[in-house]
Amino acid sequence: MTDQTRVDMARALVLSGIILYIPANILPVMTMTVTGEVEALTVMGGVEELYDSGLWPVAAIVFLASIVVPFLKLTCMTWILFLHSTGHHQRLRTKMFRILRQIGTWSMVDIFLLAVLTAVGQLGVLASVRAEIGGVFFTAVLLCSLFASDVYKPELIWRSARVPAIP
Amino acid sequence: MISDSEPDPIPPDYGKVVKARRARISWAWLFPVLAASAAAWLFWTNWKGQGPEIQIYFADAPGIHAGKSLLIYRGVTAGHVTRVSLNDPLDGVIVTVRLNAFAAGLGRAESAFWIDQPVISLDEITGLESLIQGNSIHARLGGGEVATKFTGLSEAPLSPLDTPSLLIQLRAASIDFLDRGTPIYHGGVTVGVVREKSLDSSGDALLLVAIDHQHKGFVRTTSKFWIVPATSLKISSTGATIDIASLSALVQGGIAFDEFGSPGEPSKDQDRFLLAPNEFAARADSSAITISFDDGRGIVPGQTVLTYLGQPIGLVDRVQVEPGNKTVDAIVKLQAAFADLAKSDSIFTVVSPRISLDGISGLDTLVSGAYIAFEPGSSEALADHFIGRSESDEEWARADAARDGLQVRLSAEDLPTISEGAPVFYRGLVAGRVLKKLLDENDRPILEILVNREFRDALRTNSRFWRVPATSISAGPGVLDVEIEGLVALIQGGVTFDLFDQPGIPATEADIFQLYNNQPLAAATSTPVNISFKFGRGLLAGKSELRYLGVPVGVVEQIYPKDGAVEVVARFRSGHDQLRRKGTTFAIVEPVISLQGVTGIETLLSGVYIQCIPGKGDGYANSFVGVTTSDSQILQEEGFELQLTTAETRIQPGAQIVYRSTEVGEVTGKSISDDGQRVILDIRIDTEYQHLVRDNSRFWDASTLEASIGFIKLKIKTGALLGPAGRIALASPEMAGGQAAEGSIFELYNTPQEKALRRFRD
Numbered sequence: 001m002t003d004q005t006r007v008d009m010a011r012a013l014v015l016s017g018i019i020l021y022i023p024a025n026i027l028p029v030m031t032m033t034v035t036g037e038v039e040a041l042t043v044m045g046g047v048e049e050l051y052d053s054g055l056w057p058v059a060a061i062v063f064l065a066s067i068v069v070p071f072l073k074l075t076c077m078t079w080i081l082f083l084h085s086t087g088h089h090q091r092l093r094t095k096m097f098r099i100l101r102q103i104g105t106w107s108m109v110d111i112f113l114l115a116v117l118t119a120v121g122q123l124g125v126l127a128s129v130r131a132e133i134g135g136v137f138f139t140a141v142l143l144c145s146l147f148a149s150d151v152y153k154p155e156l157i158w159r160s161a162r163v164p165a166i167p
Numbered sequence: 168m169i170s171d172s173e174p175d176p177i178p179p180d181y182g183k184v185v186k187a188r189r190a191r192i193s194w195a196w197l198f199p200v201l202a203a204s205a206a207a208w209l210f211w212t213n214w215k216g217q218g219p220e221i222q223i224y225f226a227d228a229p230g231i232h233a234g235k236s237l238l239i240y241r242g243v244t245a246g247h248v249t250r251v252s253l254n255d256p257l258d259g260v261i262v263t264v265r266l267n268a269f270a271a272g273l274g275r276a277e278s279a280f281w282i283d284q285p286v287i288s289l290d291e292i293t294g295l296e297s298l299i300q301g302n303s304i305h306a307r308l309g310g311g312e313v314a315t316k317f318t319g320l321s322e323a324p325l326s327p328l329d330t331p332s333l334l335i336q337l338r339a340a341s342i343d344f345l346d347r348g349t350p351i352y353h354g355g356v357t358v359g360v361v362r363e364k365s366l367d368s369s370g371d372a373l374l375l376v377a378i379d380h381q382h383k384g385f386v387r388t389t390s391k392f393w394i395v396p397a398t399s400l401k402i403s404s405t406g407a408t409i410d411i412a413s414l415s416a417l418v419q420g421g422i423a424f425d426e427f428g429s430p431g432e433p434s435k436d437q438d439r440f441l442l443a444p445n446e447f448a449a450r451a452d453s454s455a456i457t458i459s460f461d462d463g464r465g466i467v468p469g470q471t472v473l474t475y476l477g478q479p480i481g482l483v484d485r486v487q488v489e490p491g492n493k494t495v496d497a498i499v500k501l502q503a504a505f506a507d508l509a510k511s512d513s514i515f516t517v518v519s520p521r522i523s524l525d526g527i528s529g530l531d532t533l534v535s536g537a538y539i540a541f542e543p544g545s546s547e548a549l550a551d552h553f554i555g556r557s558e559s560d561e562e563w564a565r566a567d568a569a570r571d572g573l574q575v576r577l578s579a580e581d582l583p584t585i586s587e588g589a590p591v592f593y594r595g596l597v598a599g600r601v602l603k604k605l606l607d608e609n610d611r612p613i614l615e616i617l618v619n620r621e622f623r624d625a626l627r628t629n630s631r632f633w634r635v636p637a638t639s640i641s642a643g644p645g646v647l648d649v650e651i652e653g654l655v656a657l658i659q660g661g662v663t664f665d666l667f668d669q670p671g672i673p674a675t676e677a678d679i680f681q682l683y684n685n686q687p688l689a690a691a692t693s694t695p696v697n698i699s700f701k702f703g704r705g706l707l708a709g710k711s712e713l714r715y716l717g718v719p720v721g722v723v724e725q726i727y728p729k730d731g732a733v734e735v736v737a738r739f740r741s742g743h744d745q746l747r748r749k750g751t752t753f754a755i756v757e758p759v760i761s762l763q764g765v766t767g768i769e770t771l772l773s774g775v776y777i778q779c780i781p782g783k784g785d786g787y788a789n790s791f792v793g794v795t796t797s798d799s800q801i802l803q804e805e806g807f808e809l810q811l812t813t814a815e816t817r818i819q820p821g822a823q824i825v826y827r828s829t830e831v832g833e834v835t836g837k838s839i840s841d842d843g844q845r846v847i848l849d850i851r852i853d854t855e856y857q858h859l860v861r862d863n864s865r866f867w868d869a870s871t872l873e874a875s876i877g878f879i880k881l882k883i884k885t886g887a888l889l890g891p892a893g894r895i896a897l898a899s900p901e902m903a904g905g906q907a908a909e910g911s912i913f914e915l916y917n918t919p920q921e922k923a924l925r926r927f928r929d
Contacts, residue, residue, distance in 0.1 A: 004193075005193055005195075008192075008193035008195050008196070009193060009195035011195075012193065012195035012196045012197070012198045012199055013195065013198055015196075015198075015199040016198040016199040016201070016202040016203075017202075019199055019202040019203045019206060020202045020205075020206065022206065023206045023209060023210070027209070039235065040234070040235075133209065137205075137206070140202065144198070144202075
């Protein structure tokens with residue numbers, strides 16, 4: 001895989017991620033039925049629900065992991081790729097990319113939570129949780145950003161630079 | 168690196184010529200395209216699935232949330248609420264519903280919308296799905312123009328689907344526990360439901376009832392509706408029955424209908440029916456008759472029934488008090504099938520419960536309430552107004568008896584434990600009852616009894632009556648018999664009658680019978696005999712029996728001391744007249760326990776009895792002299808009676824008489840002759856051996872055994888060997904004389920007489 005292919009693929013994946021990010025946040029990821037109350041929850045709705053229930057630490061974690069981190073990841077990746085083959089902020093980009101990869105390991109926590117909830121939350125009439133289409137989009141967003149950060153290498157930041165980094 | 172300061176004139180290597188390629192687009196760019204098209208497709212299908220938006224006005228919209236609540240039509244989600252807001256003057260809610268595309272047709276001007284809330288009543292739980300999914304808006308399709316603004320119904324319409332139910336109206340005086348949702352039953356199947364409870368213009372309670380479309384053919388113009396009570400508890404003499412129609416009807420009850428076999432025209436919408444308070448009232452719906460009573464106690468409208476032959480055929484519909492006539496008018500409705508029984512001379516009688524210390528009458532009415540007994544008349548003409556009678560059960564029964572029972576009187580010395588109403592038995596069957604206890608002119612108690620019609624023939628002039636004791640305990644050897652009559656007899660006592668003789672002529676009203684204290688007394692029908700005993704220990708009047716061959720044949724009726732002796736008046740049962748012949752022996756058998764043995768042991772349990780041994784005399788006597796003995800055996804056996812006489816003997820009564828070592832009789836008595844010189848033994852030879860006794864027979868004391876050892880003759884008293892009483896040997900010479908006559912007296916020898924007998928031969 002040439003460097004250019006890697007960059008192209010990363011760019012395509014990031015773009016896909018951005019596109020999918022919209023339905024992922026608009027569409028409900030799951031439907032919760034608790035004692036007769038039917039609620040279709042979007043990711044943000046879930047955070048609100050948790051916050052309303054007084055579980056603000058959990059709400060904060062979910063908010064960070066599900067909204068902030070994917071958003072940051074996508075924007076950062078966009079920024080990194082936008083500046084690809086330029087010599088600007090190479091050091092910063094490298095550091096940022098390293099951080100993104102570290103954080104990326106946490107990004108699936110939401111999907112995992114959804115899967116566990118759907119599997120366990122089957123209490124018949126009392127409560128049930130059903131995964132909705134939004135979850136698919138959300139997963140797709142995360143997968144896109146995951147693969148994007150995987151195909152892109154920090155070396156590329158330096159290798160592709162047309163202007164020598166150290167004059 | 169390369170510096171640009173001095174360009175090379177000729178590059179050392181030109182390399183390969185590479186054709187300039189157009190920049191290739193990476194296949195990775197398919198991802199964004201796919202993502203975009205997926206998202207676009209999703210949004211497009213979502214948009215396409217949406218129908219028009221409609222607005223529904225509700226006075227209130229509990230549990231309706233934007234984005235959550237659904238519009239349900241025929242159980243299918245036909246749309247969802249997108250916005251809930253209050254209208255401008257804040258007097259209602261506007262619910263905006265986005266219809267699904269396939270349900271766009273619901274937006275018609277006549278469509279109805281209502282909010283379905285869970286209704287949890289005792290009858291049923293409706294809208295259970297709304298309990299789980301939250302309240303929802305339900306719709307019924309109507310016709311008309313396409314519309315987007317609607318006014319919602321405040322509650323579910325009468326027929327939620329467009330297949331119209333049959334809507335009928337029921338009018339009733341009392342619909343207390345009936346409410347919306349009360350089921351309508353036909354033949355036990357729920358076919359409809361009460362939709363609404365209201366008042367009509369005249370103020371009567373009105374139930375709007377919807378009969379399901381598929382069942383509406385069952386409602387006919389002749390149908391009768393009645394209230395099925397939630398739980399009915401029937402208490403009757405046969406026990407208590409609790410009827411629970413169904414769990415839903417447990418508290419709420421229901422309404423049932425039936426046409427009772429007269430199908431009319433199919434009913435139409437808005438037909439009106441009367442709602443009867445119960446099934447019986449629904450049945451008894453044909454013609455009303457009025458019965459005037461002097462006393463209306465116990466007559467309850469809607470509950471008091473009219474019975475004919477014990478079966479309910481009508482019901483008191485209402486009761487009116489007529490102050491003018493001082494009567495209470497009961498308006499009674501008969502079942503149609505019995506309407507033509509209301510002849511002009513019919514008799515109506517109120518039967519109400521009566522409880523007194525004497526007894527309980529009309530016990531059935533105690534739980535079922537008073538009822539009106541109906542006796543149809545024989546007249547041809549029908550009537551609708553009658554004069555009823557208000558009689559107590561007893562008086563009614565008396566009137567009853569006047570018609571078909573036989574009323575006779577029983578006279579007795581005293582009447583313990585028989586109360587009015589006590590049963591009269593005939594061979595275990597209840598044949599009548601005691602009507603009244605009274606005293607006759609001689610202050611003797613009199614029982615008036617009524618013998619039912621079917622037992623009239625059983626009662627003859629020579630029938631015998633006796634009291635049935637509540638409980639009798641009789642003991643015999645090895646048998647303890649506790650007899651408890653029926654519960655009624657236990658409380659009230661009773662009277663039994665039976666015929667112990669040849670049937671006499673049928674009894675009539677005027678007959679007076681003697682009431683005996685017990686059955687043996689009653690059974691002893693013959694003329695009394697008087698027996699005089701020296702001592703009457705153990706004899707009980709009415710209890711002690713007379714036995715013949717061990718079988719009871721009579722009973723002691725009275726015992727009284729007379730002239731230093733005990734006079735016993737006894738009676739035999741019919742067919743034992745031979746026991747009244749002259750010469751009959753009567754002996755009181757009582758237990759004796761002595762060293763010589765135990766006799767009469769059975770009397771220990773059964774009490775003493777009088778043993779009868781029929782005499783041989785000609786003619787009959789009514790007066791006898793009895794004896795007392797402890798040995799029943801001697802009295803039980805018949806035999807050939809003889810007497811032996813001797814100067815002295817050790818022989819005791821009970822000693823055997825043997826003939827060639829075979830027992831042929833026994834000594835029955837031992838006495839001293841009148842002159843005191845001799846001992847007289849009464850002996851009895853068994854009848855079958857009496858031919859052995861000849862004029863020249865000899866008797867000798869065989870209690871001793873002689874043995875000769877050499878020259879010494881040894882006499883051994885062998886009393887211990889041959890029996891405690893001794894032994895008498897009997898032998899006849901070969902040239903036997905004539906048959907000895909009964910009562911002959913023989914000499915009892917103390918030595919063996921074989922030699923003497925042999926001499927006869929020689």
